[in-house]
Amino acid sequence: MKITHLLLLFYLNLSSSKCVSVSDPPPQDLVDQKCLLNQYTHRSCNKVFCQPWQKCVDGSCVCKLPYQCPKNGTPVCTTNGRKYPTYCHQKSFECLQPQTKFSNNGTCTAEGKFNISLRYGNTKAEGIVQVKLVDQDEEMFICKKSWSMTEANVACVDLGFPQGAFVIRRRFNIPGNLRINTTKCLHVHCRGIETSLAECTFTKRRSNGYQGLADVVCYTQDEGSPTNQSFRCVNGKHIPQERACNGVNECGDQSDELCCKDCQGNAFLCKSGVCIPNEYKCNGEVDCITGEDETGCDETRHPQIRENLARSDQDQGGETEETEILTADMDTERQRIKSLLPKLSCGVKRRTHILRKRVVGGKPAEVGDYPWQVAIKDGERITCGGIYIGGCWVLTAAHCVRPSRYHNYQIWTALLDWLKPNSQLRVQAVNRVIVHEKYNGTTYQNDIALIEMKKYSGKKECELSNSVPACVPWSPYLFQPKDKCIISGWGREKDNKKVYTLRWGEVNLIGNCSQFYPNRYYEKEMQCAGTDDGSIDACKGDSGGPLVCKDVNNVTYVWGIVSWGENCGKPEFPGVYTRVANYFDWISYHVGRPLISQHNV
Ligand code: 4AZ
Secondary structure, eight states: OEEOOOOOOOOOOOGGGOOOOSSOOOGGGTBOHHHHTTOOOTTBTTTSOOOTTEEEETTEEEEOOGGGSOSOSOOEEETTSOEESSHHHHHHHHHHSTTOOEEEESOOOSSOOOEEEEESOSSTTEEEEEEEOTTOSSOEEBBGGGOOHHHHHHHHHHTTOTTOEEEEOOOOOOOTTOOOOTTSOEEEEOOSOOSSGGGSEEEEEOOSSOOOBOEEEEOOTTSOOOOTTEEEOTTSOEEEGGGTTSSSOOSSSSTTSSSBSSOOSSEEEOTTSOEEEGGGTTSSSOOSTTOGGGSSOOGGGSHHHHHHHHHHHHHHHTOOOOEEEOSOOHHHHHHHHHHHSOOOOOSOOSOOOOOOSOOSSOEEOOTTSSTTEEEEEETTEEEEEEEEEETTEEEEOGGGOOGGGGGGEEEEESOSBSSSOOTTOEEEEEEEEEEOTTOBTTTTBTOOEEEEEOOOTTOSSOOOTTOOOOBOOOOTTSSOTTOEEEEEESOOOTTOOOOOBOEEEEEEEESOGGGTSTTTOOTTTEEEEEOTTOOEEOOTTOTTOEEEEEOTTOOEEEEEEEEEOSSSSOTTSOEEEEEGGGGHHHHHHHHOHHHHOSSOO
């Protein structure tokens, strides 16, 4: 790696003194139009986590088989009277065969049926919402106060309107001769991804005053003629443009919240361009795929603590509302199931030795600093770097290897200095080499290859006790231009000087790289990285090695593979890396999904 002297630059953080604009940006500026072309929905695992009864395949959440659900939990009953061992089993079954829906937690009883209907409207698609809960005799109404587009969408989907709700709060006239006790309405809370209102949590609160009743107009073909002011959801529904990117899943398929440059209202912007409701921040569940909604959280904001705080506030404040919970909290059950799913261990270093204060710079690495870094030895020479990704698998550049030469290669793991081999060093023979079938040696497109190491005789696994796999990024939205990442390798210095010890340096991800390499840069497949002054760059011999980035939880991902670049250390020609996230499916096809899937296995 080529490293010249570093300029110490002090940046003033001007963001805090930035002028606050008087008016919010027009809504269409919040939406990333190019991103919309991807038609992302709540089932796009590039943007969101799948449900625990789903797994991510080729960028989409698809149904898991029921046996892949965790075993423990309580039984649930469906609308057709069938019993399932857990909520996950039922949802997985429903995902495969959508006719049957959730009815209630616990066993199935003869008379117990959840029912929802719309009353006092002119059509079947509208009216005041009436429900009958499983353990309640009476039909009840829902309080307006607890009713939002989130609940309304679930109710309409439940009633057979797949595009959800059109509007809420359209007064319907209750015939004068009917005396409805409007102080006895139910409160309901949904997450928005439920397929039945029965999955939402119902509570009863005693209240003295009059409460408005929840109503809805469900979305049908006749509703919502599109205007140039409307946002078109992926499910075909049109919503007012000003409601996109506000954290509320207005579309019902979340497509109005997944391509955002900024959020408005009560919402939080994930680095991945997704708006989530502010309430999801620090609620104990990670919602942003990039994880930042659950970092830097004040302990007292944990839900249980918050609940206790709220309770003590109530005790002191004399608020008299009593809350009676009428249905099981399936959202909490969903979170519990999620926490039981197997977790992959990658990208976290084992050692905890003292961290050096210096972050920026080209420095020799120490033992355990880059436990995913490997060296590829071809005959007598170390020719390329590689990245250990788990099992017996190493990722490298296609231009580094040839499948037919596999027996000439050795993988050196936990190596630091190849003149003075350290005690941790392991040398593995190679079993096979897989080069991407669309690798183009002229354009360097798809410059990616996999090396399968040989197991030691009699061993079932590749035991690399001094190595740690880097995580394979499953989404192209995990890191963004300007993020700081690290390159490492045994490549040449600027003056073509040979390097014997592993060296590392910090670089920034660079967007818009076509300006540096017109007609040679392929955005989807490649990633540029470098520094403003070119002082840190990959060079000859670093090829095949890692460009790694750390997420907010300090988990390390292999974001790039050193691929090519014009010269070394020239700011006008940044280093070009294979964009690994683009090859997640290719990698998982060869190494097996469970080896590299952190979520949604
Ligand atoms: C090489 O020859 C090479 N500056 C690798 C990386 C870069 C240039 C050349 C990027 O392997």
